[in-house]
Amino acid sequence: METKEISQAVIGRLPRYLRYLGDLKDEGVERISSQELSERMQVTASQIRQDFNNFGGFGQQGYGYNVEYLYSEISKILGLDHKHHFIIIGAGNLGRALGNYLNFERRGFIFEGMFDKSPDLVGMDVRGIKVMPIEELEQFLKANQIDIVVLTIPKTSAVDIVNILVENGIRAIWNFAHVDLDVPDGIVVENVHLSDSLMKLSYNINRKMYEAGQE
Amino acid sequence: METKEISQAVIGRLPRYLRYLGDLKDEGVERISSQELSERMQVTASQIRQDFNNFGGFGQQGYGYNVEYLYSEISKILGLDHKHHFIIIGAGNLGRALGNYLNFERRGFIFEGMFDKSPDLVGMDVRGIKVMPIEELEQFLKANQIDIVVLTIPKTSAVDIVNILVENGIRAIWNFAHVDLDVPDGIVVENVHLSDSLMKLSYNINRKMYEAGQE
DNA sequence: TAGATTGTTAATCGATTAACAATC
DNA sequence: TAGATTGTTAATCGATTAACAATC
Numbered sequence: 001m002e003t004k005e006i007s008q009a010v011i012g013r014l015p016r017y018l019r020y021l022g023d024l025k026d027e028g029v030e031r032i033s034s035q036e037l038s039e040r041m042q043v044t045a046s047q048i049r050q051d052f053n054n055f056g057g058f059g060q061q062g063y064g065y066n067v068e069y070l071y072s073e074i075s076k077i078l079g080l081d082h083k084h085h086f087i088i089i090g091a092g093n094l095g096r097a098l099g100n101y102l103n104f105e106r107r108g109f110i111f112e113g114m115f116d117k118s119p120d121l122v123g124m125d126v127r128g129i130k131v132m133p134i135e136e137l138e139q140f141l142k143a144n145q146i147d148i149v150v151l152t153i154p155k156t157s158a159v160d161i162v163n164i165l166v167e168n169g170i171r172a173i174w175n176f177a178h179v180d181l182d183v184p185d186g187i188v189v190e191n192v193h194l195s196d197s198l199m200k201l202s203y204n205i206n207r208k209m210y211e212a213g214q215e
Numbered sequence: 216m217e218t219k220e221i222s223q224a225v226i227g228r229l230p231r232y233l234r235y236l237g238d239l240k241d242e243g244v245e246r247i248s249s250q251e252l253s254e255r256m257q258v259t260a261s262q263i264r265q266d267f268n269n270f271g272g273f274g275q276q277g278y279g280y281n282v283e284y285l286y287s288e289i290s291k292i293l294g295l296d297h298k299h300h301f302i303i304i305g306a307g308n309l310g311r312a313l314g315n316y317l318n319f320e321r322r323g324f325i326f327e328g329m330f331d332k333s334p335d336l337v338g339m340d341v342r343g344i345k346v347m348p349i350e351e352l353e354q355f356l357k358a359n360q361i362d363i364v365v366l367t368i369p370k371t372s373a374v375d376i377v378n379i380l381v382e383n384g385i386r387a388i389w390n391f392a393h394v395d396l397d398v399p400d401g402i403v404v405e406n407v408h409l410s411d412s413l414m415k416l417s418y419n420i421n422r423k424m425y426e427a428g429q430e
Numbered sequence: 431t432a433g434a435t436t437g438t439t440a441a442t443c444g445a446t447t448a449a450c451a452a453t454c
Numbered sequence: 455t456a457g458a459t460t461g462t463t464a465a466t467c468g469a470t471t472a473a474c475a476a477t478c
Contacts, residue, residue, distance in 0.1 A: 049460065205386060277478045
């Protein structure tokens with residue numbers, strides 16, 4: 001059976017649509033046209049219609065899109081209609097910050113465990129979860145159904161940890177380690193490279209200053 | 216004078232090149248061809264050559280690229296050859312995590328101050344910096360030369376804060392608030408929307424599971 | 431010099447935008 | 455029904471890849 005592959009460019013825009021639709025819901029707006037939405041979001045109406053039509057018709061000619069319905073459909077596409085259980089490996093500042101972040105819970109991402117190799121951090125409490133020693137990771141993975149592993153560890157440890165994860169059937173990694181993970185096909189990795197982002201900002205600062213100088 | 220605009224797609228790849236070149240330097244590799252680099256990085260050699268040639272010729276026919284030289288050129292393009300002074304607004308978990316992250320310092324990003332509106336957080340010490348009350352922000356901006364403001368605040372506060380920043384001549388914002396900032400032309404915003412990233416991961420988990428089911 | 435590999439032009443591919451027929 | 459607005463095809467634009475002449 002043929003399944004049309006949807007480009008990551010489209011997927012990358014869905015969370016932003018969802019955010020605007022959530023705002024519209026909060027404002028009590030019932031329906032919206034691609035034209036109105038395009039003005040709010042600063043993208044073309046054409047792109048909005050194309051994007052939505054990747055998933056079938058969510059709108060109605062002459063009417064537009066029902067906000068509530070569209071919101072719920074995009075939620076489903078993004079898999080937000082069911083729960084994801086995650087653990088965090090690396091109980092440093094960033095790991096603890098993510099563990100404490102309550103908004104993930106509201107989206108159905110459930111914080112189930114936290115691991116670190118440092119004895120100084122083991123036993124620490126993060127939102128009701130006690131940091132466990134990394135030696136217990138494998139056993140924990142076998143005993144619990146974990147959907148997502150969040151990696152907030154230095155890149156030097158990342159390779160070893162990833163091997164353990166792969167051996168234990170983990171299918172999805174949210175990677176904050178500053179390294180490209182080498183995983184088998186079928187395992188999903190989403191990278192958040194903060195320093196890359198900061199460098200992009202730095203580039204654009206330079207560019208703007210240069211442009212300003214040219215005027 | 217005509218300056219060719221370089222696409223953000225290219226800029227987005229530069230930090231990754233820099234990372235691989237840094238690794239090569241550490242390994243003591245002196246020169247590398249686009250072909251060899253392409254195998255390591257899993258991109259086409261053609262793309263590598265095109266990317267570098269946006270900035271003029273860094274290589275030499277028959278030889279390849281000098282690792283040290285290329286590394287230093289890309290550093291310069293990204294503006295990493297001079298210092299950037301930054302402050303963090305929002306001393307919650309994420310803000311403190313970023314303040315404590317030492318790697319930014321190594322790249323020339325200097326942590327100069329931290330602000331929060333909550334009295335519980337004011338006075339707290341983050342890597343030698345005392346959290347200041349948000350009321351002192353404006354005065355601080357006038358007294359210090361700040362290049363980048365890192366926003367780790369809830370979206371409800373973001374709009375007000377951004378106004379203060381704009382009025383005080385801030386040119387660059389690294390935005391972790393889950394909202395699109397509305398800033399005048401000439402001000403650079405780099406967004407890190409963590410929940411968007413997590414939703415993308417969630418989508419891809421679903422997709423893989425579906426594909427696996429199809430086989 | 432001959433071989434290697436870049437710099438750069440041309441071809442292809444994919445994503446975005448425009449246009450409009452279908453239809454609510 | 456007439457007007458509005460989608461769904462979808464066609465046109466355009468930009469980014470990636472291929473090819474090869476230039477040159478170290």
